[in-house]
Amino acid sequence: MASRKQHRYALLTSATFIIFLIVWQIAGSLGLLGNYTPTPYEVLQAFFFKLDNIGPDGSLLITNILSSLYTSFVGFVIAVVVGIPLGLLMGWYKLFSRFINPIFEIIRPIPAVAWIPLMIVWVGVGITAKALIIFFAAFVSCVINAYTGIRQTNPALINVAKTYGASNFYTFIHVGIPSAVPMIFAGLKIALSTSWGTLVAAEMLAASSGLGYMISMARQFGRADIVVLGMVVIGLLGFLFNFIFNIIEAFVNKGGSV
Amino acid sequence: MENESKIRVDHLTKKFGDLLVLDDISFEVKQGEFVCVVGPTGCGKTTFLNLLTRIYQPSSGELYIDGIPADPKKHNISFAFQEPSAMPWLTVSQNLEFGMKIKKIPPEERAKRIDRLLKLLGMEDVRDAYPRQLSVSAEQRVIIGRAFSTYPDLLLMDEPYGQMDVKMRFYLEDEVLKLWKEFNSTVIFITHNIEEAVYLAERVLVLSNKPAKIKENIKIDLPRPRDISSEQFIALRRHITDSIKWW
Numbered sequence: 429m430a431s432r433k434q435h436r437y438a439l440l441t442s443a444t445f446i447i448f449l450i451v452w453q454i455a456g457s458l459g460l461l462g463n464y465t466p467t468p469y470e471v472l473q474a475f476f477f478k479l480d481n482i483g484p485d486g487s488l489l490i491t492n493i494l495s496s497l498y499t500s501f502v503g504f505v506i507a508v509v510v511g512i513p514l515g516l517l518m519g520w521y522k523l524f525s526r527f528i529n530p531i532f533e534i535i536r537p538i539p540a541v542a543w544i545p546l547m548i549v550w551v552g553v554g555i556t557a558k559a560l561i562i563f564f565a566a567f568v569s570c571v572i573n574a575y576t577g578i579r580q581t582n583p584a585l586i587n588v589a590k591t592y593g594a595s596n597f598y599t600f601i602h603v604g605i606p607s608a609v610p611m612i613f614a615g616l617k618i619a620l621s622t623s624w625g626t627l628v629a630a631e632m633l634a635a636s637s638g639l640g641y642m643i644s645m646a647r648q649f650g651r652a653d654i655v656v657l658g659m660v661v662i663g664l665l666g667f668l669f670n671f672i673f674n675i676i677e678a679f680v681n682k683g684g685s686v
Numbered sequence: 687m688e689n690e691s692k693i694r695v696d697h698l699t700k701k702f703g704d705l706l707v708l709d710d711i712s713f714e715v716k717q718g719e720f721v722c723v724v725g726p727t728g729c730g731k732t733t734f735l736n737l738l739t740r741i742y743q744p745s746s747g748e749l750y751i752d753g754i755p756a757d758p759k760k761h762n763i764s765f766a767f768q769e770p771s772a773m774p775w776l777t778v779s780q781n782l783e784f785g786m787k788i789k790k791i792p793p794e795e796r797a798k799r800i801d802r803l804l805k806l807l808g809m810e811d812v813r814d815a816y817p818r819q820l821s822v823s824a825e826q827r828v829i830i831g832r833a834f835s836t837y838p839d840l841l842l843m844d845e846p847y848g849q850m851d852v853k854m855r856f857y858l859e860d861e862v863l864k865l866w867k868e869f870n871s872t873v874i875f876i877t878h879n880i881e882e883a884v885y886l887a888e889r890v891l892v893l894s895n896k897p898a899k900i901k902e903n904i905k906i907d908l909p910r911p912r913d914i915s916s917e918q919f920i921a922l923r924r925h926i927t928d929s930i931k932w933w
Contacts, residue, residue: 584771591739591765592788592836593758602784606775683775683816 466653471660474653478642484654485645487637493661495637496627499555503562503630504623511567511619512612515574519608520600525575532571540565540622541629558630558638565626566619573615577608606683613677617670624666692717692872693840698747700730700737707733709897710747715840720866720873722883725893726930731876732768734898735844738874739765751839762789764838766846772817772828779804779813781828785836803831806865823854827861834865843875847882859886863910880926884919885912892929902929 449468456467466474478489485492518525518532543564547557581604589599631640639658646654691714700708707730715721725731736742738749740758749756756763764785772781779800786796804810807827817825826846833841843862847855859882866873877883883890884906892902904926908918 582771584767584769585773587739587741587767588765588771588773588784589788590741591758591763591842592785593760593763594788598788603773606773609775681775683773683818 464650464652466656470653471656474651474657478654478657484649484651485637485642487642489642489657489661492637492639492642492658493665495635495641496631496639496662497665499558499630499638500562500623500627502555503559504566504619506559507563507566507570507619507623508616510563511570512574512615515571516578516600516605516608518571519575519578520604536568536572538564540626544629544632553635558635561630562623562626566623569615569618569622570612573611573618574608577611577615578604580611581607609681613673613681617673620669620673621666624662624669627662691715692719692752693874694750694753695738696748696750698734698737698749699745700733700742701745706897708737708744709899711898711900712747713891713900713903715872715874718870718872720863720875720886720888721891722875722877722887722889723891723893724877724880724883724926724930725898726895727878729893729896730898731878731893732844734893735765735842735874735876738840738842739763756840762836762839764833764836764841766829766833766841766843768845768848770817770822770825770829772825772832774817777814777816778809778820778828781817782832782835785832789836791836799835803835806868807831807861823850823858826850827858830858830862830865834869834871837869838871841871841873843873845877845879847877847879855882860911862886880923880930881914884908884922884926885914890926892926902926 453468455461456465456470461467475489480488482488487495514528518528540561543561544557547560551557551560585603585607586599589603594602627638628640628643631638632644635641639662643655643658646652646658693715695711695713698708698711699706711734723731723734733742737744738756740756751761751763754760773784776784782800782803783796786799791799800813804813807830809824809827809831812820812824817828820828826849830843830846833843846862847858850858862873862875863886865871875883875886887906890902890904890906891900892904893899894901904922906922908916908922913919
């Protein structure tokens with residue numbers, strides 16, 4: 429029963445997608461979208477074109493994808509490795525929070541792209557600069573979600589550990605951090621989408637490859653089909669990452685949300 | 687072992703600012719005794735418990751276990767809370783293990799006790815389930831089991847059955863008595879349900895309205911299993927009810 433129902437939902441979901449593509453294709457063929465908007469078919473052609481042609485941006489599609497993945501992966505991983513422990517410590521140890529919070533609260537509202545000029549001065553225009561921009565984009569939601577997650581630890585659970593005589597650090601590791609896991613995962617998903625979102629901006633830093641770079645070059649050459657291709661690829665990769673994350677989350681967060 | 691007393695509460699007083707919540711409470715509990723504390727709602731029962739577990743520090747007075755001031759790091763204290771307090775990210779058997787891990791009980795011994803508790807609770811078939819997959823009453827039983835798992839010197843229970851329906855209550859009360867006898871623990875059980883107190887306790891301490899004092903210390907000398915409709919039972923229940931009324 430359940431599987432049949434799921435089957436029907438899967439049909440419904442793919443129907444939305446197919447209808448969207450058909451409407452887009454028809455509207456494009458009838459000229460309703462103007463001269464510069466490509467149809468799905470043209471985007472598909474652009475996809476096959478970019479598989480073995482380096483024009484107009486100078487790299488194959490796969491090179492651009494790998495370059496973008498590498499940049500955002502480095503930035504994202506650093507943000508996670510630095511941001512989550514920082515948020516957890518700030519949430520658990522009041523003194524630490526007092527110490528860090530003033531700086532964090534000022535850095536927090538600054539958009540990641542505003543760091544671009546300073547980054548160029550500090551580290552040039554290579555991978556380091558781009559990864560750092562993505563780091564700033566992903567960092568904030570890592571910190572805030574880890575912080576909020578651990579602050580929401582049920583006091584009764586903390587008291588359980590304390591009445592057994594657990595140290596504050598033991599309680600932090602065995603009660604605080606597990607309590608924060610669902611919120612951390614929500615933060616990671618936000619961080620993932622903001623880091624993809626910032627990618628295009630980061631790759632405007634005189635990059636020589638990458639999906640964002642491909643889009644901005646295609647724009648200069650008036651290749652709308654490749655612009656849309658870049659958008660579609662970014663969208664699909666983001667979807668794929670979210671999917672992978674959900675699998676990891678189901679594995680790690682077996683107890684369900686608190 | 688002076689006078690065989692396991693727990694000695696000595697002139698315990700707690701003030702929050704100017705508000706006197708507990709006023710000079712003294713009593714003793716023997717090894718293996720089951721004591722219920724009853725009192726009107728809001729009389730400071732929970733404050734009283736939080737003092738015993740050292741979540742709060744007393745304003746004056748002291749709690750001694752075996753003649754030494756109580757300290758969760760030195761003594762083996764267990765606490766079953768009113769609200770659901772199983773760790774949602776741990777399975778039933780991991781939850782039972784939680785306290786024993788903190789007490790650094792060796793793994794083989796932990797496994798042995800987990801099996802014993804699961805058997806006593808009749809929860810062997812849900813040992814790998816997570817709390818969200820259990821009913822509230824089943825989760826509460828895991829908490830009771832966890833409280834007994836460390837073979838505590840002192841087991842404190844704060845209205846653990848407050849949320850249960852009558853049928854479940856009787857069932858769990860019998861279960862707690864079973865565990866208490868099996869493990870020979872010393873229990874202080876806080877409740878506002880007088881019937882429950884008379885059913886469970888060997889001795890009932892009646893607290894007065896705020897600031898809480900010990901108003902009466904009643905020995906319950908009824909045979910077990912107790913008959914809640916027997917004359918003596920009803921007489922004791924009426925007596926305690928009258929004692930609690932402050933109007």
